[in-house]
Amino acid sequence: MASLPALLIEAFSAEPLQGNGAGVVLLEAPASSAWMQGLASSLRQSETAFLWRDPRGAWLLRWFTPSCEVPLCGHATLAAALGLHHWGRLQSEVPLQLWTRSGGLEVAVSSAELPQVSVTLPSSGLIDEPEPPSYLGPLLGGAPLRYWSSPLGYRVVLVAPDVPLEQLQVPADGLQGEDRNGLVVMQAAHDLTPALAGEPCDYQLRFFAPGLGIDEDPVTGSAHALVAPWWMQRLQRQSVRGWQASHRRGGMLCEAVHPGCVRLSGTGHLLWDGQIHAPGCGADPLGWQVLSSS
Template sequence: MAAYRALLVEAFTAEPLQGNGAGVVLLEEPAEAPWMQAVAASLRQSETAFLWCDPSDSWRLRWFTPSCEVPLCGHATLAATLGLHHWGLMEAGAELPLATRSGGLPVAVSTGQPPLVSLTLPSGELMPEPEAPPQLTALLGDTPLAYWSSALGYRVALMADGFPLADLAMDCGALQGQDRQGLVVMQAAAATTPSLAGEPCDYQLRFFAPGLGIDEDPVTGSAHALVAPWWMEHLQRSTIRGWQPSWRRGGMLSEAVTPGFVRLSGTGHLLWDGQIHAPGCGHDGEGWAVCSSS
């Protein structure tokens, strides 16, 4: 029976049993999408990353939730990067481009302990909407200060400082329209928000995506990459720290790089390392992006 190296990383945290869990599977050939989808459904993480090194020694990466493929995932990219480093396939201190459906994503691992992973993600653009849908306001129990759509497909709601974000009990089944595909609820950091690497955080958010098969994603790199530029402009800073007070908490540092891109940095905890035994992956080069510069 075919066996593939696999591991599970808890991303954007140095604490065991916190952060956002992601499976990582190392392939020897480009697998078919239905097989990868079935593996992701069995692993039951919010996302599972699949890595394949093509004949030109370029690494390609795809991400699957338990129910669908997604075009971008920050925490599973961090997990994939730590996986390559753990397997001896990526040297510390060197930058490596990963080819994805969102373009070439540069990643790097530091030489420290625990190693710090940096990844450059597209940030998209927040597009102001006149107001939040009435049904969303009812679910939140308060009116957002601002509400945006985005090219990534996520909607973003900014709440007042006193809004009880950490205690929000979102009825994800009642989310409607585009909010179901990805809803970021954010606010400025509170006095009770934990620090990150000894420094205070600047903002906090939670992320809900029942339309992607994830009621709540614990620590979401793509969501932070989307909203970090707004907080940088709002706070007049090029480096900020974001926190996610979910049931599995964690956070990350965001830095401005080139227009339209944000560098996220965070740590991860290796929870398990082993093999999966799942025959029938097939051989399908379709859908595996060619690496391009971001």
């Protein structure tokens, strides 16, 4: 492969230099994990998405942080859908299944002037933990109200509305144990939480994952898919709006579609469009086979 089409899309934001950046690379063959990991490390986005269409015509998708492959990523799935749409591989208003290590994920792109993307993600549910780690209170500026684990591997902590979430400083080396592989810090929205598409948000969060090579992820689709059902149950609604109060902010509409799944809707901004020149990608069909048989 002399060169490969590649994009950088800022997901869950219509504004430039906001949202969560994701590289999207369109492969001609099933590249090796080592090559994809090396490229993701060079691009240094929260995640880089790699798309390959197998001989049966199925679109396969994998995600890599700068340091590891991950089983689920919402913002890079939205970016992948926008990438396919940009390259003329995904028609407006026509749903498409992307096959991943988390099964088939349905995506669709609207025909609006500013396309809206819907991504349906699995939501594995929260597991109550009786005692939050003692170190979290001082780190977060207040005792946690609730603390959960999850099958996804993320830990989730609910903090009081008066905790200044936007100003919170969480050093990467301050997180301990399982919290390092994904800690969602969330609270109810307040008067200063920005609106989303003219509508008030219901909750806001931040996400830290130094164990995955991401000190802080700006706008995290998988985290919102995980916690949105809890807020829906609490508010007795079938949809909620979530905001991520990071330095590159953004948000999304979260809707219950069927048990165990949440549909996230948002937009993205195309920052650059070009070619990757990185020969030596190899070919590893077996590494992709598990996706096509999901």
